[in-house]
Amino acid sequence: MNNKKIPEATISRLFVYLREVTELDKVNIRTISSSDLGERTNLSDAQVRKDLGYFGQFGVSGSGYAVGELKQSLEKILGKDKTWNVAMVGVGHLGSALLTYSGFSRHGLEIVAAFDTDIRKIGKTFENVVIKPIDDLSKIVAGKNISLSILSVPAREAQDVADILIEAGVKCILNFAPVSLNVPEHVKVKDMDLSRELETLAYFVAGKTNGKNK
Amino acid sequence: MNNKKIPEATISRLFVYLREVTELDKVNIRTISSSDLGERTNLSDAQVRKDLGYFGQFGVSGSGYAVGELKQSLEKILGKDKTWNVAMVGVGHLGSALLTYSGFSRHGLEIVAAFDTDIRKIGKTFENVVIKPIDDLSKIVAGKNISLSILSVPAREAQDVADILIEAGVKCILNFAPVSLNVPEHVKVKDMDLSRELETLAYFVAGKTNGKNK
DNA sequence: CGAAGTTCGTGAAATATATCACAGTCCAAA
DNA sequence: TTTGGACTGTGATATATTTCACGAACTTCG
Numbered sequence: 367m368n369n370k371k372i373p374e375a376t377i378s379r380l381f382v383y384l385r386e387v388t389e390l391d392k393v394n395i396r397t398i399s400s401s402d403l404g405e406r407t408n409l410s411d412a413q414v415r416k417d418l419g420y421f422g423q424f425g426v427s428g429s430g431y432a433v434g435e436l437k438q439s440l441e442k443i444l445g446k447d448k449t450w451n452v453a454m455v456g457v458g459h460l461g462s463a464l465l466t467y468s469g470f471s472r473h474g475l476e477i478v479a480a481f482d483t484d485i486r487k488i489g490k491t492f493e494n495v496v497i498k499p500i501d502d503l504s505k506i507v508a509g510k511n512i513s514l515s516i517l518s519v520p521a522r523e524a525q526d527v528a529d530i531l532i533e534a535g536v537k538c539i540l541n542f543a544p545v546s547l548n549v550p551e552h553v554k555v556k557d558m559d560l561s562r563e564l565e566t567l568a569y570f571v572a573g574k575t576n577g578k579n580k
Numbered sequence: 581m582n583n584k585k586i587p588e589a590t591i592s593r594l595f596v597y598l599r600e601v602t603e604l605d606k607v608n609i610r611t612i613s614s615s616d617l618g619e620r621t622n623l624s625d626a627q628v629r630k631d632l633g634y635f636g637q638f639g640v641s642g643s644g645y646a647v648g649e650l651k652q653s654l655e656k657i658l659g660k661d662k663t664w665n666v667a668m669v670g671v672g673h674l675g676s677a678l679l680t681y682s683g684f685s686r687h688g689l690e691i692v693a694a695f696d697t698d699i700r701k702i703g704k705t706f707e708n709v710v711i712k713p714i715d716d717l718s719k720i721v722a723g724k725n726i727s728l729s730i731l732s733v734p735a736r737e738a739q740d741v742a743d744i745l746i747e748a749g750v751k752c753i754l755n756f757a758p759v760s761l762n763v764p765e766h767v768k769v770k771d772m773d774l775s776r777e778l779e780t781l782a783y784f785v786a787g788k789t790n791g792k793n794k
Numbered sequence: 795c796g797a798a799g800t801t802c803g804t805g806a807a808a809t810a811t812a813t814c815a816c817a818g819t820c821c822a823a824a
Numbered sequence: 825t826t827t828g829g830a831c832t833g834t835g836a837t838a839t840a841t842t843t844c845a846c847g848a849a850c851t852t853c854g
Contacts, residue, residue: 373811378780381773382760399831407760411831412813419833427832428820444779445786452778463677464774469758473775514782538781540774544683546596546621554781558772559595560678560754561687564666565658566592567752567768568728572659587841613801625801626843633803641802642850 376417377444382407383414384440390433399430446474451512453536454480455527456519457487457497460542464516465492475514479506483523500530507534518542528555590631591658596621597628598654604647613644660688665726667750668694669741670733671701671711674756678730679706689728693720697737714744721748732756742769 386406390398400418401411418424418431421443425431441447452470454461454477464470465477480495481503482488490497498506506512515536519527524543531539532553539555541547544562547555600620604612614632615625632638632645635657639645655661666684668675668691678684679691694709696702701711712720720726729750733741738757745753746767753769755761758776761769 371810374780374784375811377783378776381776381779385758386760401831408762410813412815415832416812416834423833425832426820427818428822428830430831444783448786450778450782459677459680463673466673467774469775470778473779475775475778513785514778516778537785538778540778540781544599546600548622552785554784556777556781558774558777560681560772561683561689562592562595563770563772564664564684564689564728564730564752564754565595565687566588567754567770568664569591569658570588570768571727571751571766572662585840589841615801624843626845627841629802630804630842637803639802640850641848642800642852644801 372420376420379407379409379413379417380440380444382409383417384437384444384446387431387433387437387440391437396433397430398433398436400425403431449474449476450514451476451478451510452514452516453478453503453507453510453512453531454495454516454518455482455500455503455531456517456523456542457482457484457490457492458518458520461516461518462492464518465495477516478510479503479512483519500527503530504534507531507536513537514540516540516542521545586634590634593621593623593627593631594654594658596623597631598651598658598660601645601647601651601654605651610647611644612647612650614639617645663688663690664728665690665692665724667692667717667721667726667729667745668709669696669714669717669729669731669745670737670756671696671698671704671706672732672734675730675732676706678732679709691730692724693717693726697733714741717744718748721745721750727751728754730754730756735759 383403386403387398400414404411404414424436424439452475454465457465457480465480470477477495480492480497481500482497483500487497488499513536515531515538517524517527517531517539521543524541524545525547528539528547528549532549537553539547539549539553540558541555542558544559549555597617600617601612614628618625618628638650638653666689668679671679671694679694684691691709694706694711695714695717696711697714702713704711727750729745729752731738731741731745731753735757738755738759739761742753742761742763746763751767753761753763753767754772755769756772758773763769
């Protein structure tokens with residue numbers, strides 16, 4: 367194990383490796399080399415080894431990585447023994463879709479509270495989560511020890527809601543609103559700007575391809 | 581204007597700048613400096629100037645950038661005079677939420693076709709888009725000149741569907757399925773793995789904060 | 795008009811990240 | 825055991841991206 371700062375991209379890839387070895391484990395594959403794992407994840411063998419190398423030595427020269435062990439190690443590193451409570455703010459189309467999305471809980475992410483300003487939505491239930499008014503956010507977030515949040519409110523409300531979340535003690539925001547949030551140092555935001563991502567992809571194939579003039 | 585390869589991150593930020601100058605334009609602010617624009621987007625002034633510098637000289641020493649001109653230039657650079665047809669595959673919770681999401685069309689992204697394998701969904705309409713069977717995908721994608729796609733099918737089907745999309749001529753995939761897609765060189769994929777993003781955020785605040793042991 | 799103060803544009807430096815390449819380790823087979 | 829082949833772990837190298845820093849351009853004001 368070395369002490370260098372670990373790139374965020376490395377952590378993100380670790381989850382991909384974990385996903386892969388979990389699959390391998392299911393089908394009783396016992397061993398995998400960095401190059402095979404790289405092939406399955408569209409990464410280079412060196413990248414795989416380097417990423418894992420930040421956390422210790424998991425491999426065996428000559429044969430590769432023991433799938434079961436690597437899976438356990440990754441789970442340990444990534445805190446898969448933990449469960450995270452998540453607050454959802456903004457229960458529109460996207461928010462309600464995410465509330466009913468079972469993928470989160472499979473990964474130890476439990477949406478335990480949901481909030482909206484729309485009085486017509488308050489009191490409704492999605493997947494056992496009752497929608498509460500934003501005014502209750504602070505109390506509930508503190509009470510349920512929530513440090514992760516998903517923000518899917520309209521752009522114009524996003525900053526205000528983010529401020530409330532942060533004030534309440536939330537440390538991470540997965541931000542679906544197309545705005546640049548201003549947050550203090552200790553809070554991490556990941557922007558999920560769907561239009562922007564799609565447009566950015568489009569940029570790189572434009573010319574070669576077929577957007578239409580308006 | 582220089583000829584160096586332009587980072588993808590730069591392009592992505594250009595959309596952010598455009599969003600910002602569009603706001604500024606609405607409220608009749610005529611001029612903005614790189615440092616002010618940086619502050620509004622949580623980026624450094626140098627980053628702003630460098631990004632814009634890839635595409636020419638838009639600024640005026642001493643006063644900054646003319647908002648209207650910069651807006652027009654960015655729109656030009658980013659192909660905002662074009663409209664993109666988008667295919668949506670997989671109309672589950674998430675897919676249908678995205679179909680009814682108006683944010684795309686505001687950005688020149690029109691979802692003009694939607695597909696699913698579930699016979700119960702086929703024929704239903706969301707926002708004027710009729711859900712078609714995957715078997716029709718190839719014909720429709722070619723016919724409507726679609727080069728962008730959103731993939732929100734279950735993980736196990738994702739690669740097969742991606743292959744079909746690519747075969748049909750799609751060039752970009754916004755991939756919500758938690759799998760590493762294998763695609764040819766000329767196709768661009770952006771993974772939107774919501775759980776992974778949230779978990780990656782969580783990793784960096786863990787310890788300082790409060791995931792619970794299972 | 796000239797001086798003081800802004801702000802841009804951009805090479806150069808710094809930092810971050812990914813790839814290379816190979817010594818050393820391990821396995822399998824005879 | 826010994827040999828050949830497979831594979832890891834990791835410094836060194838290469839590439840990519842961001843930040844620095846400063847000359848030149850422009851604006852404003854007296």
